[in-house]
Every structure is written in C-alpha cells, then in structure tokens.
Amino acid sequence: MSAVKVDRAWLWFAAWLLLGAGWCLALLTALTIGVFVAPVVLAATALLLWRAGKRSAVGLPGLVSGPALLLFFVGYLNRGGPGDVCTADGTTCTEEWDPTGWLVAGSVLLLAGVALFLVLRLVLRRRARRSGTRRSPAGGPAGLRFTA
16 A cells, blocks of 8 residues: 655645744844844744755745735734724723735735745646656556556
8 A cells, every 4th residue: 555645835835934924023023023033033944945955945935925924913903993992991092003904915915925836836747747757547656556
C-alpha cells in the first residue's frame, strides 16, 4: 500500500502569510515593539528558507496577504465606530474610526495574495506536466496498479 502524498501548498501559504503579518507589524511598530518583533520574524524567515527552501516558494504570495491580518485586527478594534463609543456606565468614551475601510483594504490584500497563489500553483502544475512527469491512465503515478 502506498502513502497518499498531501498537497502542502496551502500550509506554505499560511506560513508565509504569518511571516508577512509579522514583517508588517515589525515595520509599522519599528520605534516601539518592532525592535523585539523583527528578530523573531527574521529568525522564522531564515528557518523557513533554510529548512524548506524551494518547496516553500509556492506559498510566497502569502506575504502579500499577511498585512491583511493587521488590517482586520484594526477593523475589529474599531467595530463600534465611527464616532464616540462609550462604556455601559458612561465613564469612558473613545473616538473610533469607521471599520469598513480597514475591512475592505484587508479583503483586497487577502484576495490578491490568494489569487497570486492560485495562479502560481497553476503555472507550476502546467510546468510539471510539460517537463514529462508520467502519469498512469488512472491518474495516479506511473507504475502503480489500482485494484478493486
């Protein structure tokens, strides 16, 4: 019995997405917590490139989608806006922005990264087919027999 090969492309996308969010956070908060975030993200990036190398390249469009996580978070923090939002007892009020712009910008970045990822995967699959990767008539790898 042969093992089923799992397509890990979406896992690579998720890994690069998290790194994209980390790099965005490190750059936007460079004068505060970014100094502490940047070495962690740098180490994670180096580890991913060192251990996975070319295998993880299919997930690189996740870097485009990474900043969307921060935009979604800012939209969530401003969910009561726009305007003054007060606590139930009325002692504390804060000015919040309209969350719609943050959610739209985050959605555009997320969808752009996913679209790039899907196009890259399609191109890589077509290139693999052209390079002469043999398949059996049943669609599995050549040389395997499928019996009922």
